[in-house]
Amino acid sequence: MNKQKLAEKIIKEMGGKENILQSWHCITRLRFNVISNDKVNIDKIRALDGVLGAQFKSGQFQVIIGNQVAEVFAAVSQLTGSDGSNHPSSSKRQKGNVIERIFDVISGIFTPILPAIVGAGLLKGLLALFIALQLLSNQSSTYEILHFISDAPFHFLPFLIAFSAAKKFNTDASLSVALAGILMYPKIMEYAAGTEVDSLSFLGLPIPMNSYASSVIPIILGVWLLSYIHKGADKIVPRSLRIIFVPLLTLVVTAPLTLLFIAPLGSYAGIYLDAFFSGLFDVAGPFAGLLMGGLMPLIVITGMHYAFFPGSFASFDKYGYDIMLLPMNFVANLAQAGATLGVLIKTKNKKMKQLSFSTFIPAMFGITEPAIYGVTMKLKKPFYASLVGGAVGGAIFGTLVVKTTAFTVPGIMSIPTYIMSGTNNLLYALIGVTASFTVSLIMTLLLGFKDEENPLQPAAHDTTTEKDITIDILSPITGKVMPLESVPDATFAEGLVGKGLAIEPKDGVVVAPFSGKVTTIAPTSHAIGITSDDGVELLIHIGLETVNLNGEGFTLNVQVDDDIKLGDKLLTFDIETIKKQDVSIITPIIVTNSAHFLDVIATSKKRVTACDDKLVMLIK
Incomplete structure (x- = not known):
């Protein structure tokens, strides 16, 4: 299905963009926070062509798309106008239970930054491979530069997390990144690496000098605190002074509290979390591995794997x-x-x-x-x-x-x-x-598994007739038939839209080749999409590049959602007007949901008459 159309249908069945608080995606799923779960028609979304599944998990609504999720998300973002992170109705969000909210937060923070982490991680692996194969020396400057590149996203992980957490907590991104910079300030890192200074006094309170490089929990908790302080400052500071004093108050209050309490607490939490799981594997390695390896698909499906991210990063930081x-x-x-x-x-x-x-x-x-x-x-x-x-x-x-x-x-x-x-x-x-x-x-x-019989090879006792497993589509246009591969437009010729053929029209009339419904009409009236009662989705695209005519020479006889019967006139077009604009009148006729059928077989006739001659046969 066209990504734009799929995005439109997903948003529509989610209750419209006004029901979407936040949206992001991982490698295969669209992920949403919604205001009302009741407005989401999950069954209709699951039935959409292009959707592998849909579910409510970990405080999110997830739509499983597969490998093309990035393209669909781009269309979703375009339709919603943003990622939804600043939705005015954010206060109405359904909170769910505590566990779901935690998983939702961790997922929402880590998913957007995974490309940087995964890319750097893969480079680390390749460096290890090159050294093992003696293709590269770990003493060379080339290795050192590549090591810098692969290590930077992990060393400066708090910066990536701060930016992503700012979106998740709906707060200022620049202040959040500044907070990460404070945690990783060179002098603090220098003190943490040595033994001469264990802490610095701030208003009589000791601030421990810890290294927060590669850490996860401290910055997440810090940005969470910053989001509340920023909102509070925004309420009490007069509007005319907000641009100056809101950032000042936010940093002056948040940074000391984070350095004094939040960051050390987060650091200890990461250490204990890592110790727990490491201890589990030390004590019962085979059993723990059996459970984790066997249940991991279920853990991933529920989104619970994100709960292990902080422990994994803590382990990388501590043990490598x-x-x-x-x-x-x-x-x-x-x-x-x-x-x-x-x-x-x-x-x-x-x-x-x-x-x-x-x-x-x-x-x-x-x-x-x-x-x-x-x-x-x-x-x-x-x-x-x-x-x-x-x-x-x-x-x-x-x-x-x-x-x-x-x-x-x-x-x-x-x-x-x-x-x-x-x-x-x-x-x-x-x-x-x-x-x-x-x-x-x-x-x-x-x-084994319950496998359906191949419709092309029915069992001996099967009484299914050829008519039951095939659908005949008559021609909507009278004219000369051309194979789709010969159309001088790669989009159609390469079958990117679907299977079918093309016709060079003899007259300027398009009629309904079956009974069904009008589903789409191009704004310039040069193309029309119809769906049969059998579920065949047919696109009739009059001419090539006729979109540039802006509707000149085209007259519609139907509207979207109109019911149609075999032989009904759908639209007319003036062939001479189109030719005068030096535009091809070759008309592709495409079964856009070809993937739903085992095959689409085109007619062998050289010429066809509208509503009299069979154009294609579809095998179910």
Whole structure:
């Protein structure tokens, strides 16, 4: 589906843009905070072409799109006018329970900054690979520069988090980033690195000199505090003086409180959080790994994996590696890939085979939501197989204490991040993910799943007739037939809009080739979209580049949402007027939801007459 249309329908079924407080996206999902959950028509959104699933989780409304989520989010942002972070009705937000609100905050903060973190993490892994293969020396200046690039996003993580948290807490971004700068002020970092100064006195109170590089919780809590102080200052300072005194009061009050209480508290929280999970793996590594690896898909689906982010970053900062979130995600993701490959091998259904192939590749690279929602969870038993495979891989990882040295997407591209000089860590990682992949694949093949018969090969006892599995579409125009590939417009010729053919019209009349409804009309009247009672979505695009005529020569006979019957006149156009403008009258006729059908077969006739000759046949 057209991204703009999909975005429009999602927003409409969410109760309109006035019901959206905030919007952002991760690798596969649109994420929203809404004012009223009751206004969201979740069933209609799930049924939209282009949507893999939708759910309320962790205080958010999530729409699973897949690999094209960035394009859809761009259309959503354009329609809403902003990301919704400054919505005037933010005070009406449904709060949910405490746990959901915490997950919502962590997700909303980390998701927008993941590109910087993932990119830098992958570079760290590649550097380790280059050194292991002796392609680069860790004593060279080239290595040092690349190390600077890969390490900067992690070292200065408080700045990234401050900017993102400012949006999440609906407060001033510049003051939030300034607060991060205060926490990482060079003199404080210098004192923290040495032993000569443990603390500085401020109004008789000791401020501990701690290093907050790579820290997470201190700046999140600091920006949260700043959001309230900024709002309070904005209320008490006269309007004419706000531009000067609101920032002053906000920083003078927030910074000392953060340095005195909030940041140290956050630092200790991170330390204890890391100690808890590290201790869990030390005491019961195999069991903890089995649980984490097996349950990770469920943890990701609910959004609970964001709760582990602070602990992972604390571990990276303290030890230089993570043994929990990313390694367990790695085995779980490869288990999903294995189960999806099992479906690809075993299914007889052509559409499921296509879907499993298209979702298998992203799953290998760590993007598993399309595979989960489109294949394994839909078929159930393959999903169970993936849980078992993840549990096996997780148990191996927990037993061998497999570590990753950088934060990146847990797929095959993250393998270099498991290289640790002088250890067997990479070998252990390969053993674990191979086991999780193989177990999931074999279990999927053994367990099987309920597979639909291929409609092209009905069972012997099946009484389905050819008419039941095909839909014939008559021509809406009289004229000469051309294959779509010969149309001098790449968008149509390459099938980007859908399958079909083109006609060089003999007259200027477009009639309804079936009974149905008018769904779209171009503002310049040069194109019309109609949907049949059977669910066929047909686009009739009169001429090429005719949008530039601004409606000249076109006369509409119908409006959007009008019901139509076979033979009804939809619109007329003046062929001579179009030709005088040196514009082609070649008319593409496209089945825009071609993906819903096994095939779209064009007529072999050279010429067709409107409403008399069959133009295309669709196979269900």
